Amino acid sequence: MATLRVGAVNYLNTKPLVERLTDFAPDIDLSFDLPSQLADQLAAGDLDVGLVPVVEFFRGDNYTFVKNIAIGSRGPVLSVTLFSKVPWAAIRSVSLDEGSRTSAALTQMILRKRYGVTPVVEPLPIAAPADDLTTDAVLLIGDRAMRACLPGYRFAYDLGEEWTAWTGLPMVFAVWAVRSGVALGDAEAAFHRAKEYGLAHAGVIAQREAAALGLDPGYCRRYMSNIIRYDLGPAELAGMTRYHELASELGLVPERARASGAA
């Protein structure tokens, strides 16, 4: 098999999906980047498969996705937080984590569709501190969201929890998107083996990764074992469809129909 260029997110939530992936499929050339960067690399043809924000899956040019694998949640997700100085309906300006696309769009969906407000949005560069901003609210995702305290903001809204309270559905943040024309071959089974292996070793991964993240190992363990949902079943697919409908209504993605799209 020819080399398959695969890009993954470097956050803790992704570790179980890539643990031993290249042992299971030695032809995979695995690189790591922010979700937004992976989406751009996949669109540019610099990657064959990417763990990309689900909104970018909908924006992509005939992408498919690896079945039954996702980064999702049913209710609270703990790592996608909108810190705000004011309640939702009073938000007039928001800074959005530059690593994010799904949650950046989700923030705007909730504000516009649920609360009827259309705030000014601006990007928050990855390296920029989030505790001293002039905007009413700031969206953080991934590892930095897990560590963030931001005492200057009165509210810390968990967007997984907000989504499920609003729609009654699970939230899917990212999928393994496959560029049109790419054949996965043996790698498809390797994605599933890696997921199974990684989830069976979530405790080992948590113990190994916690110190570098500045997080408690038990917290990391429960985050991977009990909070992040790695399956993409019928309920998650329904969540994806609802997300796509809302994003289309707001012009955040093209309106073309996308039912299951599985690779």
Ligand SMILES: C=C(O[C@@H]1C=C(C(=O)O)C=C[C@H]1O)C(=O)O
């Ligand atoms: C749950 C998360 O999902 C992430 C959120 C993403 C986004 O908002 O675009 C993209 C990829 C996921 O890794 C997280 O990293 O906190």
